[in-house]
Amino acid sequence: MADATPPFDDVLPEALRFRSPAPLVDIGANLTHESFARGLEATIQRARAANVTTLILTGTDREHAEQAVALAQRHPGLYATAGVHPHDASRWEPTLEAAMRELHRQPEVVAVGECGLDFNRNFSTPAEQEHALEAQLGLAAESGKPLFLHERDAGRRMREMLHAWRDDIGDAVIHCFTADRETLFGYRDLDLHIGLTGWLCDERRGHHLRDLVGEIPLDRLMVETDCPYLLPRNLPAKLKGRRHEPALLPWIVREIAHWRGMEEAELARATTATARAFFRLPPGETPHDIDHEES
Incomplete structure (x- = not known):
């Protein structure tokens, strides 16, 4: 039976087929999410x-990391990345x-990550979250790999824990940053990186970020979709199904560049250079032609 998946360029309307003026790194794409089970190759x-x-x-747990x-x-x-999200911290044992270490x-x-603290939903108790984060900070120190961190409504405690480990861990990024000025400057004092998403493009809750983007040092700023979540609300056309995807990252970069008062190409080049250094990726790498087996 023929695959009914539409051609890769048929899912996005013409108005949403952006192209960045310079190569981009999406530092947070949840492509193991079930919504990408069909058509991943096209994505x-x-x-x-x-x-x-x-x-x-x-990688938010063992299954998704694998x-x-x-x-x-x-x-x-x-x-x-490979870690245990704070929502699942109660499963840490x-x-x-051992599986994460491997x-x-x-x-x-x-x-190492996604790991961190989420005192907004508390799907795991704060004590369980702190225990799992402490263990993963140890794994980061052991492996020498950078940290991919999640934080919601837990900025003060996150800063306290990271401060205690700062001499033992290397680079760390607070991904999908949405907090306030005090929290941002606290993370700056710890020399952390910041990941920005389409939250900035949400007129209901992203206004404060527009005032803060200029306060993030350019060599500490990275960009991400966090897809399939956080689809930008101000896209110039409707998207059927409202599933976010990496192809829309140039729109987020364009918005960040606007609020920083800089050229899109300059921001694209800077965030890509920062991400490549942070994740220790080969410089100037160009992906080869990908296979065409449907995922």
Whole structure:
């Protein structure tokens, strides 16, 4: 039976077929999410067409980290992170820690995480979250790999924990930053990196970020979609299904550049250089032609 997946360029309307003036790195793409189960190959091709040449696939638990590694092994330009999200911190135990340690030895895994603290939803208790984060900070120190961190409504405690570990861990990024000025400057004092998403493009809740983007040092700023979540609300055309994807990252970069008062190409080049250095990716890497086996 023929595959009913539409051609890779038929999913996005013409108005949403952006192309970055310089190659981009999407530092947070949840391509192991079930919404990408069909048509993943086309999703990656759309990213390439948009000049989003490198994707860091987020591993939020053992299962998704292993899936991300498998995808990275199949597709040049894709890499993975491996960690346990604070929502799942209650599952942390010695067997899981051993599995994470093994994953961090894989060459495709370029960061420890997604890990951190989320005192907004508290799907795991704060104590469980702190325990799992403490263990993963230890794994980052052990492996020497950078940290991919999640924080919601826990800025003060996150800063306290990171301060205690700062001499032992290397680079760390607060991905999908949405907090306030005080929290941002606290992270700056710890010499952390900041990841920005389409939250900036949300007229309901992103206004404060527009005033803060200029306060993030350019050599500490990276960009991400966090797809399939956080679809920009101010896109110039409707998107059927409202599933975010890496091909839309140039729109986010354009918005950030606008609010920083700089050229889109300059921001694209800077964030890509920062991401390549942060994740220790090969400089100037250009993905080869990807295979055409449907995922």
